[in-house]
Amino acid sequence: MxxxxxxxxxxxxxxxxxxxxxxxxxxxxxxxxxxxxxxxxxxxxxxxxxxxxxxxxxxxxxxxxxxxxxxxxxxxxxxxxxxxxxxxxxxxxxxxxxxxxxxxxxxxxxxxxxxxxxxxxxxxxxxxxxxxxxxxxxxxxxxxxxxxxxxxxxxxxxxxxxxxxxxxxxxxxxxxxxxxxxxxxxxxxxxxxxxxxxxxxxxxxxxxxxxxxxxxxxxxxxxxxTPFVAQFIGQSAVIKDFGKLKGFEKENDRQYGVIRPEFVEISDNTDQTGNHKNATDSAYEDGIIEEVLFRGNTYEIKVRIGDITVTGKTSISAGKRTRGEHIKVLIKQLYIIEGEHTQIVKNKAFDDSQIYYI
Structure with a gap:
């Protein structure tokens, strides 16, 4: 060196x-x-x-x-x-x-x-x-x-x-x-x-x-x-009750989750016939838009899933969403933090052994 x-x-x-x-x-x-x-x-x-x-x-x-x-x-x-x-x-x-x-x-x-x-x-x-x-x-x-x-x-x-x-x-x-x-x-x-x-x-x-x-x-x-880096880098949100989200399990009360906007996929999740589009549809959450912010080349969207609020982003070409709109949200992954340990955990829907069709 x-x-x-x-x-x-x-x-x-x-x-x-x-x-x-x-x-x-x-x-x-x-x-x-x-x-x-x-x-x-x-x-x-x-x-x-x-x-x-x-x-x-x-x-x-x-x-x-x-x-x-x-x-x-x-x-x-x-x-x-x-x-x-x-x-x-x-x-x-x-x-x-x-x-x-x-x-x-x-x-x-x-x-x-x-x-x-x-x-x-x-x-x-x-x-x-x-x-x-x-x-x-x-x-x-x-x-x-x-x-x-x-x-x-x-x-x-x-x-x-x-x-x-x-x-x-x-x-x-x-x-x-x-x-x-x-x-x-x-x-x-x-x-x-x-x-x-x-x-x-x-x-x-x-x-x-x-x-x-x-x-x-x-x-x-x-x-x-480290937990600090997970929360400091990126536009991170701390989620205490991440076990309530589909595809994730919380093992004890010492754990909490950190979610970035790129971990969040916002979609209506249906085609024109109302049918589900893919095998991960079972992991989509029902959400309500709380806030829409224009960021120049993207829309930043805050979505409430039950009593949990997450932030995602959509492109301009996807069109503007409106406050109060009901949408589908997929949390693709998150960081689980316990003490000084940080772990990246993917939604179980992306594990072939966990995928099921409905």
Whole structure:
């Protein structure tokens, strides 16, 4: 592993911001540190950079223990959420700042600044000041400044948080492409799971100062290892009485279920003659629509099944449903959680041995 955190703990008084954190990152990867506010993401990033000193544990970069090294000695570039550009300096001088500290010659600095302006797609803005740029442009310049001294690791603390939604989506793709071009090992902090899933090679999920799960986006999304991850990732709903749903059994009162919209199939479940369409029809529930929300390319539909409410989605082409409408609903699978154990359970109707025809 190129970057390793080994049993890192950080205390602020009696508060444990990081609690025995350990993980490794391969060279050249773009990794997302994902978690809710206060979960310890930024503290981990700052300890990696040397801006905070851990109380316990070791930070290792490229096989070297860097605990005693200062931030500039660690060869790390840092992009702050607030950009932190010098307002009284031109774009050129902002990008050149780290190179001047390194005492590089003027010719090298000039070539490097123009190379980076081309890289971030902003050639010709070197004479402007930060307040003459848009938020998205300022973030690109902040990245160029961080890359200028040719760091070995790039850290980004919620780099798109201060940017509007449309530009943020565009910058996600741009960041992924830029990191691929540069080939630098990078870690970015975010609380936006869509952002992490879209651009990260690997995701590290944090909660209350601890690492809950590490894996690629597909692994994290489809196979949550802890109750927290099962409920945090996706648009999850906790269902205590999931045993009342067809095709599922609740073994004890300690168990509860977690259902995502993609686990819910909404259908009228009959053809024009009123006949059932397939072998899983016996697992369909009778539901009543409680709410319909338009989400641009889908309708988000809340459905009440007895005293249980679930959320599903339908395409625009399926047509708009109405509140109070009676519909058929199939719960295809759910997560069953008991203590610290999480299990994916499919509806018994999808098990050939359980299918019966009516």
């Amino acid at each position: 190129y970057i390793e955190l080994e049993h890192i703990s950080k205390y602020f008084g009696t508060f444990k911001a990081s609690d025995d954190v350990s993980f490794g990152i391969e060279k050249g990867k773009l990794v997302g540190l994902l978690g809710p506010s206060g979960s310890g993401k930024t503290t981990i990033l700052r300890m990696l950079a040397g801006l905070e000193k851990q109380n316990e544990g070791d930070v290792i970069i490229d096989g070297k223990n860097v605990n005693s090294l200062t931030p500039d000695q660690r060869k790390i570039g840092f992009v702050f959420q607030s950009y932190a550009l010098f307002p009284y300096m031109t774009v050129y001088d902002n990008i050149a700042y780290g190179l001047k500290v390194q005492k590089r010659d003027k010719s090298f600095i000039k070539n490097r600044v123009h190379e980076l302006l081309d890289l971030v797609g902003l050639p010709g803005v070197e004479k402007r000041y930060p307040d003459q740029l848009s938020g998205g442009q300022r973030q690109r310049i902040a990245l160029a400044r961080a890359l200028a001294p040719q760091p070995e690791v790039l850290l980004l603390d919620e780099p798109f948080a201060a940017i509007d939604a449309k530009v943020r989506k565009e910058l996600r793709t741009w960041l992924r492409e830029t990191i691929d071009k540069v080939g630098i090992t990078s870690i970015f902090v975010t609380h936006d799971q869509d952002e992490a899933i879209e651009i990260a090679d690997e995701i590290i999920i944090t909660n209350k100062g601890r690492v809950e799960q590490v894996g690629n986006p597909v692994e994290i999304y489809e196979n949550p290892k």
